[in-house]
Every structure is written in structure tokens, then in C-alpha cells.
Amino acid sequence: MHTGWQFIVDAGVILLLLAGVSQFRALPSARRGNLAAALALLCGIAAVLFRNPPLEPGAVVIAVLAGSLAGWAVALRVDMVQIPAMVAFQHGAGGVAAFLVSFVELTRHAAALTGIARPAGILGLIVGAATFSGSMVASGKLAGRLASRPVVLRHHNALLLLLIGLMAALALTGGAGPVLWLSLLGLVLLSILLGVLFSARIGGADMPVLISFLNATAGAAAALCGILIQNRLLIACGATVAASGSLLTYFMCRAMNRSLVRVFAGSLPGAPAAQPAPEPVAPASGQDPFVRAAESLRDARSVIVVPGYGMAQAHAQLETVQLGEILARMGKQVRFAVHPVAGRMPGHMHVLLAEAGVDPDTLLDITEINSDFSSTDVALIVGACDVVNPAAITQPGTPISGMPILNAHEARHAVVCNLDRRPGYSGVENSLYAEPATIFLEGDAKVTLRRLFETLQPPASAA
Secondary structure (H helix, E strand, C coil): CHHHHHHHHHHHHHHHHHHHHHHHHCHHHHHHHHHHHHHHHHHHHHHHHHHCCCCCHHHHHHHHHHHHHHHHHHHHHCCHHHHHHHHHHHHHHHHHHHHHHHHHHHHHCCCCCCCCHHHHHHHHHHHHHHHHHHHHHHHHHHCCCCCCCCCCCCCHHHHHHHHHHHHHHHHCCCCCCHHHHHHHHHHHHHHHHHHHHHHHCCCHHHHHHHHHHHHHHHHHHHHHHHHHHCCHHHHHHHHHHHHHHHHHHHHHHHHCCCCHHHHHCCCCCCCCCCCCCCCCCCCCCCCCHHHHHHHHHHHCCEEEEEECHHHHHCCCHHHHHHHHHHHHHCCCEEEEEECCCCCCCCCHHHHHHHHCCCCHHHEEEHHHHHHHHHHCCEEEEECCCHHHCCHHHHCCCCCCCCCCCCCHHHCCEEEEECCCCCCCCCCCCCHHHHCCCEEECCCCHHHHHHHHHHHHCCCHHHC
16 A cells, blocks of 8 residues: 555656646746745655655755755846856756766765666666766856857767777776776766766857757756666656757757767868958948838838847847837738757747747747748848758858758848847858848847947938
8 A cells, every 4th residue: 555655756756747748848837847846856855855865964954955055046146147057057966967877876885786687777777977067067058157169179989989999898898896996987987077078069040959968968867867776757757858958959950950970970071261251232322221120020011030149148038029029010920930050958948038028929930931031032041050051052062051041032121130240159151141032230239229229210300
């Protein structure tokens, strides 16, 4: 009976977690889903502590309070632009927890571990340690503390294979006492190095794929720990995270029309030699670009706004949404087109725009809106480059060749609010900038959008 009640409680926690996760599919219900998932995890922790009373409850209380306060303090200081770096850091924290639990259990109960428990523990240790170091590298890149460009060493793939071979040899060593300790410590160090080398070669537009993949590996490490300590809840929750992260990784790769092997193994086609950026076509009248942009927006009946990571860097999401609201009050049809890899993690643009109060019904993904650009008067691009670069469909042999893009070049006019005309993370010059129908407003997006507000306002004499 006792075991039966345990199963019922576990099933309830898992169902509550899945119910919460199912709410993430839409912005209005995502907050409720997050609270439901948090409640499920809290119930799971309570159930585990009730079944396994700690020998030192005071130490547990102190650890929980310290971790909660630290997490609360960090969350209060992090804004939506910094969310990708924080998420990567959290994946690393999950990896640390997994490899520490595995290490303790493998050394404490080495002789008693039978069947699948020991290999699960070793795999949990390896995956957890690699997830930790890989996530720290990813977090550093996303936070701007490390260079975001890929770092590729000489014989990089060979080094990764060598590390995997050494880890396999140590995992099969076995032993007990000091020998076991040394082999496990060696596995931890090699796994940490593996995570660093693995993540260092990923950069720029591939970061959403890396974040999704680390999410999956953190869940897998947790599930392996659950097998080791025979905890049904940990297995189920970890497997859920691993499955969802794996699916998200697949969808991110599909959004770029690239395979996971091409992203992680570095088998990208080399970018062609850099060519001078084509000169923009200036209007014959030499008219101020802000005046031209304002006139295009006033005359437009439909506007599609394309946000990108530059919007996040400029903290211009509020101005972007405000401009959309102004245009909507002027009688324009305003929608937002969000490319899956526009930010630095899946859903990054959705979160930023939701924070600014966007109408969720106006947020559309690439498959829903791409065919509408050809009948749209103005495509307003805010801090996006690679995801609207026609070179992806016109130039072979570039890092973005074949990647589906938002067809902003098909709109009647394109108003671009970017910091400068330099290429995006792909290094490929954006031919959209040189199109006669493109109006480029160079500078910080927050500043250029505010100036565009002022230019759109009717003269005082006409009021």
C-alpha cells in the first residue's frame, strides 16, 4: 500500500509538470505553466525529503535557503536581454548537481551497485561534467565575457575523439578505493575539457542550437542520476527535459536547414573571400532617410516588423512595440515576424516582445507569414541581419546558404534600423542593404526608433 501511494504521488507530480510544460506553447498561458511546473518540482522535492528523512536537516535547510536566496538575487538583476546567458548558466548548475551526485554515489556504494546502476552513474558523471563546462563557455559567450566567434583548434575533431577514447578507457577501469577515486576524478577532468572544446567551436547564429542541446544533456544527466539512486521522479523529470531539449535542438537545426552534425562537427562550407559591401543606392533627391522612412510608413497599409538580436542588444524592444502600436492606431495592419534563430536562444524574441507588451496574436513565425511579404508595403527590420539576408537563397557556398530566411526583400520597401552595415555573425554581406527599395537608418536602434517616432508625428501647424 505504501508503495502504491508513492506511485500515485509520483504520477501526480509528473502529470502536473507535463500540464505546466504544455502551457508554454502560447504567451498568455506561459506564466501559468511556469508556476505549475515550479509547483510540481516543489512537490517532488517535498516527497523525496518525506520518504528519505535527512540525517542533518539543519544542513539541508541552510543549503535550500542559500540556494534560493542566491537564485532570487540573480533573477532580480538579470533583464530579458541577459536571459540566454542565465539559462546557459542554469544548465551548467544542473550538470554540476548531476556529476556531484554521481561521484558521491559511485564512491560510497561502489561494491553494492549492480546491473545498470554503475554504468548509469558513470554516464551521469560524464554528461553532467561536460554539460557544466560547456554551459559555462556558452554563458560566457552570451554574456559577452568571452568572444562569441567560434574557436577552432588545429585537429579539433581529433582532439575530441582522443578525449572520448581516454574517457572510455577510464570508465572501464573499475577498481575500488584510491584507484576508483582517481579514475572518477580523471573522468571528471576529461569531461570538463570535452565540454569546453565542444562549446568553444560553436558561436554566433548557432548558439540557439547549443543552448537547446545543453538543455537536453542536463536533463539526460539528471535522468541517469535517477537511475543510479533509483528515484522515479528524477528519472521522469530528467527524461522530460532531455526529450524536450532534443526536439527543440532538431527544430532549431531545421530552421537553419542544417544537420546537427554540420553544426557540431564543424563541417560547414567555407565562406567565400570577403567582398566589399555593395554601395547603397541613394535617392536622387538626397532626401533624409528618416523622412523617407516616415513617408513610407505613412503611405503603407501593411507593415511587418522583423526583430533581431540587435534589438535585444540595444534594449529597444519597448520602442519596437510602441512603434507598432503607433502604426496600428494610424490604421495600418501591423504584424511581427519572428525567425526561430533570431535571438540567442529559442523563443528569445518572443520573450523580449512579450515583456514590452506586444499583442501575442500579432506574433507569427516564418511559416505563417513568409508568403505575405510580397504583398506587404513595408518590412521594418530592427537589429536583424542574417535572418533577412537574401544571400542565403542567392549565393551558394556561404555559412547561411540554404537557410530559410524571412523574405523581407520581397516587400515594397524595407526600413532597416541596424547599428551599421557590417555583416551579421555569419560574416556574409547583406545584399538587402543595397536594394533601391531599402531605407537604412544607421545607429543604435533605440535612438533611431525614437527619431522615427518624432518624424512620424504630424507638424504642430497641422494639428
